Amino acid sequence: MEPVKTTLPAYPEKATLEGRNKVIGFWLFLGGEVVLFGSLFATFIALRQAFHTGPTGEELFDLRLIALATGILLTSSMTSVMAIVGMHRNDVKSLRTWMSVTIFLGLCFLGLEIYEFTHYTSMGHKMSSSPFGSAFYTLVGTHGAHVIGGVIWMILLVARLPKTGLTVVTAPKFYLASLYWHFVDLIWVFVFTVVYLMGKVG
C-alpha cells in the first residue's frame, strides 16, 4: 500500500483562520441564497396557474426527461462527496478524478436543460407568453445559472490543481465548491417537486 502523505492537517479546509472564515462565510452566503430561491418559489407558486393564452405545464412537461436530469444531478452530488473524501485522504488523484466526473455530469444536465428550453419555446412557451412562463424561466433559469457557475468554478479549480497542488489554501476552495454543488442539487429537488410534479399532477 502507498504510504499516506502527512503534509496536510486532518481537515485542511479548516486549518487556517482564512479557511474557517471562508467556510462560515459560505454557509451564510447559502443562507441568503435560500431566501433568494424562497422568493422565486413563492412567486412561481403565486403565478403557476396564470397561463393566459400560453401552454400549460401539463401540456409541456415530459417527466421522463426531467427524471433523467434529476438522476444525473443527484449522482453528481455523490461524486462530489467522493472528491472530498479523496481530499481528506490527501489523495490528489482521486480528488481530481471525482471532481472531473462531477463536472461532466453537470455539463450533461445543462445540455438537457438547454434542449428542454428550446423545445418549450418552439411550443410557444416564452418569457412573454404568460405570467406562468415568466415565473418558470426565472426560477428554473436562475437554478440553471447556478449550475453554470458551479461547473465553471470546478473547471477552474481542477485545471489549476496540477500547478497549485493541494494545500491549506486550495483545500477550502474545493470544499466550498462541493458544498455549493450540494446546495444547487438540493434546490433542484424542490424545482422538480414544485415545478414539474405539481405542474403535471395539479
Place this chain on the structure above:
Amino acid sequence: MYLLAGGFFFLLGGLEALLIRIQLMYPDLDIFVGGTFNQLLTMHGTTMIFFAAMPIIFALLNAIVPLQIGARDVAFPFINALGLWLFFLGGVILNASWFLGAGAPEAGWTAYAPLSTPAFSHMGVDFYVLGLQVAGIGTWLGGINFLVTIINMRAPGLTFMRLPMFTWTAFVTSALVLFAFPAITVNLILLMFDRLFGGAFFNADMGGNVVIWQHLFWIFGHPEVYILILPAFGIVSDVISTFSKKRLFGHSAMVFATVLIGFLGFMVWAHHMFTVGMGPIANSLFALATMLIAVPTGIKIFNWLFTMWGGQVRINTASLWSIGFIPTFLIGGMTGVMLGVAPADFQYQDTYFVIAHFHYTIVGGMVFGLFSGMYYWWPKMFGKMLNEKLGKWNFWTFFIGFNLTFFPQHFLGLMGMPRRVFTFLPNAGLEMGNFVSTIGAFGMTLSILIFLLNIVITNRSEQTVPADPWDGRTLEWTIPSPAPEYNFAQTPLVRGLDALWVEKMEGNGQISYAEPLGRIHMPSPSVLPFLMAIGLTFAAFGFIYHTWFVAATGLIFTFVLMSIRSVKDDPGYYIEVEDIDEGVKV
C-alpha cells in the same frame, strides 16, 4: 470612503428634500409640479435610504466593529472593497438618470407595480432597478463580511455576552441584511424582466399579480428600517454608558431585546399592506405582531434611562445627540403603534401622518444616533476631536429644526393632507403647518452646514488626541488615535464586559495581551474590486439602453475577473516588529 460617499449622497438627498419643502411652503405654488415633483420625491427617498443611511452605517461598522472585538481587520478585506465600489457605482447609476434618458425615476421609492411597469412610467425606473440591484449586491456582501468577522475574529475571552452593544447591534443588523436583501434582489429581477424582456409578472391583463411586488418589497423593506435603527440603538447604548460612567443597565436584557427586535422585524412586513385587502385574520395577526415590537423597544428605552439614573452624566455633543434621541425616537415609536392599529391605519395611510411617523424614527432615531456616534468616534477614526462649541450649535439647530419640520406634519396628516401631492388649496387650514414645516427644513439645512464647517475647522487644526479621550470602557480606546492600519499591535485578552473598564477598576488600567509582539500579516491592496464593480456598471447601462452587447461584455468582464480572483491567491505582506507602534499606556 463609505463615509465620504454616504455623506455626499446625504447632501444630495437633503437638497431634494429642501426643494420638496420649498414647493410645499405656500398653497398653490408651481415651482416643481407633477412629474418633476414625483422625481424629486422618489429620488429623495431612494437616495436617503439606500445611498446615505446605509453607507454611513456601514462606515461606522467598518471602522468600529473590528476595534471593539480586538480584530486586525474585517474577515474579507477584498469583499469589503468590492461592496464599497458596488454601492458607490450603484448610486452613480441611479443619479445618472437626472442627466440621461427621460429623467429620474418617478414611481416613489417603493416603486409599486404597476406604477413602475412600462405601461405607467418612463425609463427613469430602469435606472432605479439596476442602480439598486448593483448597490444591493454590495450591501449584501458587506453583511456577510461583518457576520463572519464578529463570529470568528473576536479576541480571546470576548464571549458573545461580553460584546459591546454596538457590536451586538451590528451583528443583528448584518443578519437582517443577509436575509432581507435577497428578497429585493428577486423583486428587482422580476421588474427588470417585465421592463426589458416582456415578462408578465405584474401584468394584470395576463393574470400577473402586482401584490407580489408589495409583499417582496416589504419583506425586504420592513427589516430594512430595523437595519437602519438597530446600529443607532447600539451607538446610544455605548455613548450613554460611557458618559454616565456606568455599565449599561441590563446589558443582557438589551442583547435579548436586540435579537427579538431583529426577529420580529421579519414577521411584520404586511403592516404596510393593511389596506390591500388581505382579510381580517391576516390584518389582525400582523397588527398584533407589530405591536409586540413595542415591548423590547420599551425595555431598551427604560434601560437607557436607568443607566443615566444615578450615573455621573457628562453633557457634551456626543451625549447630547444620544439624550436627544430618546424623546424623538419615542414619539416615532408611539405613532408607529398608532399606525399598527389596523382599522385606524385605513385613516392614516398615505397621509402626512405617516411621513411624520417615519421621519421621527429615521431622522429622530437613526440620524441622531449617527451624529452621536460620529462625535464619539471621530477622534478614533481621524485622530482629532470635533469642535464642541460648533457641535452644540449643530445639535440645537438640528433638534429645533427637526421638530419644527415634522411635528406639524402629524396634524397635517390628521387634517387629511395626503402624501405625495405637490400642492394644496388655500383656506383648507393647511397653510400654517406647511409653512412651519418648511422653516424647520431650513433649520436642519443650517445645522448640516454647521457640521460641515466643523469638519473643515477640525481638519485644519493641529491637535493630537490621546488614545482614550472619553475615559472609555471598551477595547477601541486601548489603541492609539487614529487607529493604526493593523488596529492592534497584539491581540488583547478580554476579562469581562467593558474590557477596558474592568482593567481600570481591577487591574492596572491596561489591557493585557493574548500573544507576544510579532510581525503582522496584511492583505495587499488590489484594483480587482474596482474593476469588477465597473464591469457590472457597464452591464447595468447595457441593460438600461437595451444594448445587449454592452451588457454581455460587462458581465463577462466581471466573471473573468472573478475567476482570476478565485484561482489567484493573495500572499499579502508583513509589517515588521520594528515598524509597529507599541500601543499606548493608558
